[in-house]
Amino acid sequence: MDGPGDILGLASLLQQASTGASENSSNHLTNQESTAFSPGTIGPPPKKRENSKKQTESKEIWDEDEVLEDYYSDPLDERKQPEYTMRYRQEVSSSDIFLGISGKSPSVNAHSDHLVIDIDLPGVQSLAELTLECRDAALDVRTKTHKLTLALPKSVDHAKGDAKWDGNTQKLKVTLPISKDG
Numbered sequence: 001m002d003g004p005g006d007i008l009g010l011a012s013l014l015q016q017a018s019t020g021a022s023e024n025s026s027n028h029l030t031n032q033e034s035t036a037f038s039p040g041t042i043g044p045p046p047k048k049r050e051n052s053k054k055q056t057e058s059k060e061i062w063d064e065d066e067v068l069e070d071y072y073s074d075p076l077d078e079r080k081q082p083e084y085t086m087r088y089r090q091e092v093s094s095s096d097i098f099l100g101i102s103g104k105s106p107s108v109n110a111h112s113d114h115l116v117i118d119i120d121l122p123g124v125q126s127l128a129e130l131t132l133e134c135r136d137a138a139l140d141v142r143t144k145t146h147k148l149t150l151a152l153p154k155s156v157d158h159a160k161g162d163a164k165w166d167g168n169t170q171k172l173k174v175t176l177p178i179s180k181d182g
Contacts, residue, residue: 079147084119086150088112089175112178115156119172121146127165130172134158139174155179 091113117139124130124143133140136155141148156176163174 077147079142079145082119082121082141082146082148084117084148084150086115086117086153088178089114089116112154115152115154115176115178117150117174117176119148119174121170121172124170126167130165132163132172132174134161134174134176136179139176141172141174152176155181 090111119141121130121141121143123145129143131140131142134156135158137152139148139150139152155178157179158176161174161176163172165172
């Protein structure tokens with residue numbers, strides 16, 4: 001500061017600002033709010049999003065492929081639920097293991113290629129006794145003595161799935177490729 005004149009000049013500026021703010025306080029806040037700078041104001045204004053799925057006139061919540069016909073268990077059905085294990089399988093090559101150039105990681109959820117379900121069906125003698133139904137999000141296996149209905153954790157490509165019956169161990173192995181769509 002060069003002298004007392006600067007202090008007096010500053011005091012008069014502050015006095016003018018305080019009297020101007022009281023007269024235009026509502027306009028001042030509105031202008032300040034509308035021109036506030038925040039991370040949300042960077043870039044073009046957001047566009048209204050439209051639903052990518054066209055809504056149909058029916059009031060159905062799920063597609064037919066998403067739910068099995070008899071998905072809900074019948075409390076009067078006395079068939080046992082067989083024991084089963086569900087695991088993920090990942091296809092890897094030597095370049096994945098030693099070089100790591102494919103971008104795959106050992107993370108189960110992110111890079112799994114197949115869903116494998118092993119089902120123990122004691123007492124079942126042949127494949128003819130089994131009924132197997134698979135959809136994108138559910139699996140249903142039935143015999144005279146067993147009933148298993150599973151909601152799958154990931155969407156699968158059921159048309160490319162594979163099921164193998166081992167009569168010696170009485171196990172059914174269902175291998176379903178995980179859909180890359182979603």
